[in-house]
Amino acid sequence: MDKLKTLACTAAKARLLAVQMVHDAASGHPGGSLSCMDVLTALYFDVMKVDPSDPRNPNRDRFVMSKGHCSPALYPVLALRGFFPVEELKMFRRIDGHMSGHVEMKHVKGVDMSTGSLGQGISVAVGMALAGKTQQQDYRVYSILGDGEIAEGECWEAFMSAAKYKLDNLCACIDVNGLQIDGRTCDVMPSEPLDKKLEAFGWHVIKIDGHDYAQILAAYEEAKTVKGQPTMILAQTVKGKGVSFMENNAGWHGKAPNDEQMAQAKAELEAQIKELEG
Secondary structure, eight states: OOHHHHHHHHHHHHHHHHHHHHHHHTOOOHHHHHHTHHHHHHIIIIISOOOTTSTTOTTSOEEEESSTTOHHHHHHHHHHHTSSOGGGGGGBTOTTOSBOSSOOSSSSTTOOOOOOSTTHHHHHHHHHHHHHHHTTOOOOEEEEEETTGGGSHHHHHHHHHHHHTTOTTEEEEEEEOSEETTEEHHHHSOOOOHHHHHHHTTOEEEEEETTOHHHHHHHHHHHHHOOSSOEEEEEEOOTTTTSTTTTTOGGGSSOOOOHHHHHHHHHHHHHHHHHHHO
């Protein structure tokens, strides 16, 4: 199996785990987790310098899930990458468990920053990148934001700071799926043209199809060559990607599937895995 197909297969497995987690917990955020899964899989299985056996290595690359409610994306990817057993995902959102609904670093191995309050994640990522520059370290910092999240003013303060300090060791990605909890992002709080706004804020901007692995990997390689400014990848995605009844449906922003819906999602994702492994 070639690298791109292997990554796609891994993402399909992560999507199945994500939907199962949300179903079993009867709560969670599947839509935006499924949309960013391809980018996240590419990061952890190809782009980033990380070691599951040494998750706090000071020389590792850092990742911050700024849209912290999308823990059903990050936790399965960390499990499949080997940071902890897949069986631990059963502890998601359980009162007796250790995997909270928003990304949490104290109890979940491999998480670099606890997030949930929108805008704070990218701010911390800027701080991590600035620390790396100040200490003359060569690690890189990565982050994923939601296109609904960037309505928060704190995001733009972080964007300004990253450009001011010329943080070329920072590469963020906005998951542009066009939907948020209240509907279409363009109706709730229009943010386009994102490319021109971010360029005006001093960022190097790359626009891609966030489900095309060739484009994803090429964008991150390009980001590594950029000097003197941070890079923002604008990934056009489909909310709920991989599960037909969740795709492009804002209602699945923060809702758990019932047993019948879970069975359908499982069948669809298992078919995708089988096709990719075949």
